[in-house]
Amino acid sequence: MSGEEEREPLSAIFKRLIANTGPISVQYFMGESNARYYAARDPLGDAGDFVTAPEISQMFGELVGLWLADMWLRAGSPQPVHYVELGPGRGTLARDALRAAKRFGLEPTVHFVEGSPELKSLQLAAVPDARWHNDVSTIPVTGPILLVANEFLDALPIRQLVKTGQGWRERMVAVQDDTFVGVAGDRPMDAAIPADLRDAEPGTLIETCPAAAAVVYEVAGRLAMQGGAALFIDYGSDIPRTGSTLQAVRAHRKVEALAHPGEADITAHVDFATLANVAQSRDCRWLGTVGQGHWLNALGIDARAASLAQASPQQSDAIAVAKDRLTGADQMGDLFKVMGLAAPGWPEGAGF
Numbered sequence: 001m002s003g004e005e006e007r008e009p010l011s012a013i014f015k016r017l018i019a020n021t022g023p024i025s026v027q028y029f030m031g032e033s034n035a036r037y038y039a040a041r042d043p044l045g046d047a048g049d050f051v052t053a054p055e056i057s058q059m060f061g062e063l064v065g066l067w068l069a070d071m072w073l074r075a076g077s078p079q080p081v082h083y084v085e086l087g088p089g090r091g092t093l094a095r096d097a098l099r100a101a102k103r104f105g106l107e108p109t110v111h112f113v114e115g116s117p118e119l120k121s122l123q124l125a126a127v128p129d130a131r132w133h134n135d136v137s138t139i140p141v142t143g144p145i146l147l148v149a150n151e152f153l154d155a156l157p158i159r160q161l162v163k164t165g166q167g168w169r170e171r172m173v174a175v176q177d178d179t180f181v182g183v184a185g186d187r188p189m190d191a192a193i194p195a196d197l198r199d200a201e202p203g204t205l206i207e208t209c210p211a212a213a214a215v216v217y218e219v220a221g222r223l224a225m226q227g228g229a230a231l232f233i234d235y236g237s238d239i240p241r242t243g244s245t246l247q248a249v250r251a252h253r254k255v256e257a258l259a260h261p262g263e264a265d266i267t268a269h270v271d272f273a274t275l276a277n278v279a280q281s282r283d284c285r286w287l288g289t290v291g292q293g294h295w296l297n298a299l300g301i302d303a304r305a306a307s308l309a310q311a312s313p314q315q316s317d318a319i320a321v322a323k324d325r326l327t328g329a330d331q332m333g334d335l336f337k338v339m340g341l342a343a344p345g346w347p348e349g350a351g352f
């Protein structure tokens with residue numbers, strides 16, 4: 001029996017906490033849920049809950065590796081150099097990116113920021129000489145960093161703020177009829193709201209992700225200080241918007257966001273407009289935020305797909321399907337965005 005099975009379900013812990021102390025914030029609910037969710041399982045792939053771009057096709061990681069190698073070569077091939085990945089999942093993206101980069105002479109030290117013991121063991125099998133970190137703070141400070149984060153920011157806990165008849169309030173989680181429901185908190189939050197939204201219609205909801213802003217703030221500061229470039233890839237919007245984007249998936253199906261704490265992957269759209277501002281506040285260059293389809297096409301996914309299909313003709317249909325999933329406007333191509341950052345003095349990035 002694994003440790004996970006012996007633990008009290010998170011839903012029971014939350015219900016007791018709420019009964020004793022009142023509603024808990026969406027931020028706390030999401031943070032605790034995802035920590036529990038990722039700690040004990042591999043959520044990726046057909047047998048899991050969801051599939052990510054690197055698990056769809058090796059082309060994704062290879063083109064990321066090509067982009068990093070191109071930046072590094074044009075920056076003058078500095079040494080030492082560090083590949084850093086946040087939330088590397090099964091290690092598939094790193095393995096494919098590092099293999100592609102090696103063809104251009106880029107063989108960086110490898111650093112993974114990962115919280116899940118279960119996923120760490122899969123990452124060890126994929127990239128045996130990686131080093132692990134709990135957060136970005138312990139990444140080496142000498143030598144540029146080449147950083148990648150795919151579907152990492154969307155899993156970080158968000159705060160939700162909702163306009164009520166009595167003003168802005170934090171959105172909290174309560175229990176009604178033994179079910180988790182969103183409710184407005186009782187403490188005024190108007191002071192935390194941007195001036196242009198203070199008088200919004202009742203029912204208006206905005207989201208902020210302090211944890212994502214903190215990560216980008218730290219990464220951008222590192223780039224400005226020690227050189228390098230970064231790619232943040234996730235689903236989300238590059239213009240500010242309102243409305244709840246909280247969602248959960250389990251076994252490849254959307255489920256009620258608050259219904260299965262610790263048992264489903266809870267995510268929210270990434271606010272790329274805010275993150276671009278955060279990066280630039282640290283003298284880091286924002287290269288742009290573009291659709292994943294646009295970016296992969298600009299990096300030559302067609303040519304890569306053609307050469308893979310030529311090498312294994314029996315796979316050519318599967319390769320075409322994978323390419324469409326990654327780039328199609330009605331699939332991942334528009335909803336998913338690629339945000340590029342670079343140190344001052346580093347080259348412009350391809351694809352932006």
Ligand code: SAH
Binds near residue numbers: 116151
């Ligand atoms: N990048 C991978 C996996 C995406 S799933 C892919 O594209 O396939 C999200 C990843 O982020 C997992 O590896 C998860 O364990 C990790 N993660 C989520 N929240 C985290 C946190 N707060 N700290 C560190 N890692 C986290």
